[in-house]
Amino acid sequence: MGKIPFRVSPMLATLVEEPFTREGWVFEEKYDGVRIVAYKEGKKITLFSRNGIDRTSRYEAIAAQLAKLHADRLLLDGEVVVFDAQHVSRFELLQQGKGKARYAVFDCLYKDRRDLRREPLKSRRKALEQALRPVGLVQCAARLGDDGIVAFEGAVARGLEGIVGKDSSARYTEGRSRSWLKVKVNQRQEFVIGGFTAPEGSRRHFGALLVGAYHRDQLQYAGKVGTGFNDESLSSLHRKLKTLKRAKSPFATVVQEGSATFVSPRLIAEIAFTERTKDGKLRHPVYLGLRDDKAAKEVVE
Numbered sequence: 001m002g003k004i005p006f007r008v009s010p011m012l013a014t015l016v017e018e019p020f021t022r023e024g025w026v027f028e029e030k031y032d033g034v035r036i037v038a039y040k041e042g043k044k045i046t047l048f049s050r051n052g053i054d055r056t057s058r059y060e061a062i063a064a065q066l067a068k069l070h071a072d073r074l075l076l077d078g079e080v081v082v083f084d085a086q087h088v089s090r091f092e093l094l095q096q097g098k099g100k101a102r103y104a105v106f107d108c109l110y111k112d113r114r115d116l117r118r119e120p121l122k123s124r125r126k127a128l129e130q131a132l133r134p135v136g137l138v139q140c141a142a143r144l145g146d147d148g149i150v151a152f153e154g155a156v157a158r159g160l161e162g163i164v165g166k167d168s169s170a171r172y173t174e175g176r177s178r179s180w181l182k183v184k185v186n187q188r189q190e191f192v193i194g195g196f197t198a199p200e201g202s203r204r205h206f207g208a209l210l211v212g213a214y215h216r217d218q219l220q221y222a223g224k225v226g227t228g229f230n231d232e233s234l235s236s237l238h239r240k241l242k243t244l245k246r247a248k249s250p251f252a253t254v255v256q257e258g259s260a261t262f263v264s265p266r267l268i269a270e271i272a273f274t275e276r277t278k279d280g281k282l283r284h285p286v287y288l289g290l291r292d293d294k295a296a297k298e299v300v301e
Contacts, residue, residue, distance in 0.1 A: 003041050004075050004110050008117075010035055010050045011077070011107075011172050013164050013180035019152035020181070024169055026121075027151035029142040030162035030182055031104055032089045033081035034293050038103070040074040043067050049293040055080075062103045062137050069138075071131050073112050077172075078105035078141060088159055091270050095289030105132060106141035109172055117172040124172065148183075155185050162186070188272040188288070189213075191222055192296045194250040196241055198259035204231070205238035209287065210255060210262075211269060215301045218252035219265055222280055228272075228287030237290070240267060265296050 035050040036059070045063040047056045056063050059080055066076075081089035082099040093099050108128035109117050116124045132140055144151035144163060151163050162184040170179035191211035199207045208226035212219045229237075244263035249255055270288040277283060 002073065004039055004073055006110075006115075007039075008037060008075070008077075008109060008172075009052075009174045010037055011174060011180060012050075012176045013182040014176055014178050016181045016183055019148050019163070019183050020165065021146075021148040022165070022167075024167060025148065025165050026146050026168055027144045027148050028106060028164045028166065029089075029104075029144060029155070029160055030164045030184070031079040031081045031141070032091045032161040032188075033079040033094055033104075034091075034291075036078060036080045036103065038063075038066055038074070038076040038078070038105075040066055040069060040071065040076070042072060051294050053293070059101055059103070062101060065137050066103070069131060069133070071111055073110060074108065074131055075110035076103075076105045076128070076131075077107040077109060078103050080104075086159070089161070092288040095270075100137065103138045104141045105138065107172060120169045120171065121166055122168045152183060152185070160185055161188065186272065187274060188270065190268050190291055190294070190299045191225075191271050192219060192265045192299050193241070193263065193267040193269055194219060194221070194265050195255065195257075195260050195262040196238075197224065197226075197257055198261075203234070205234040206241070206261075207259070209237075209269060210251075210257065210260060211271065211282075211285075212251055212253075212265075213299050213301045214297060217297075219250050220280065220301065221251040221253040221255055222276075223282045223285065224257070225269070225271055225282070225285040225287050227285070233287070233289075237267075240290075268292070268294065268296055268299055 037048045039046045045066045082093040111127050155163050165181045167179040195210035197207040208224035212221045249262045250265040268291045271285050273282040273285040275283045
């Protein structure tokens with residue numbers, strides 16, 4: 001058994017505003033989960049998040065099933081997800097540990113002794129489909145066809161997070177690329193937590209989170225998030241926030257909250273919302289959970 005001779009950082013899709021169709025492109029379901037790159041080296045399985053943190057122990061059941069695949073060496077790229085009753089991936093279910101975590105794989109970068117990164121996506125997809133066999137928690141990512149408009153309409157009807165269009169002729173390149181383009185159906189985004197307000201009424205621990213995103217290396221305030229919490233998440237999040245308290249606001253913009261407690265901008269929250277106001281504030285925001293698969297500075301507008 002030999003090791004795969006390289007390590008990779010994931011290829012990332014670029015967000016675009018409108019659905020589209022292009023010749024030679026295919027469209028896949030955009031999953032709402034955690035990006036994971038998986039290395040199979042003989043029976044040894046290692047799972048890494050997009051920022052290089054070893055998550056093998058967190059997803060032991062997935063690792064155990066990857067070990068059963070026939071190929072001696074595999075490098076796979078995909079998303080760990082939990083599906084709801086309508087088979088729609090939901091980050092909050094994964095974050096809360098509700099339901100079975102599954103690995104939806106959309107790329108194969110190495111198979112046995114073959115480096116596939118410079119081969120076109122259509123060749124990598126074929127290698128992926130040959131490598132995977134039904135093993136319960138591991139599956140190929142869902143393809144939605146080669147018409148991006150039809151794929152987007154279907155995603156809207158099903159309530160998916162969005163779609164990802166991919167150039168079938170493109171190589172696998174690390175970092176942000178325009179060979180993969182994502183279109184969101186629902187408004188949800190990561191935001192950095194920069195503070196919190198005091199609780200009111202019967203609520204304990206804190207009232208709302210103060211959140212923002214970076215623009216030109218400055219944290220811009222995007223408003224406060226006061227819904228989506230239960231007693232457990234309020235208590236757990238408050239314990240983390242207390243260790244990050246600071247006297248000065250981390251936001252470049254003024255925060256008009258008299259009861260605000262500011263924190264060092266290290267924690268990232270996944271937030272659903274209906275729209276942004278003209279001054280960039282979130283309307284009807286709902287807290288979905290914390291993310292730990294990227295650095296705060298990567299949360300940009």
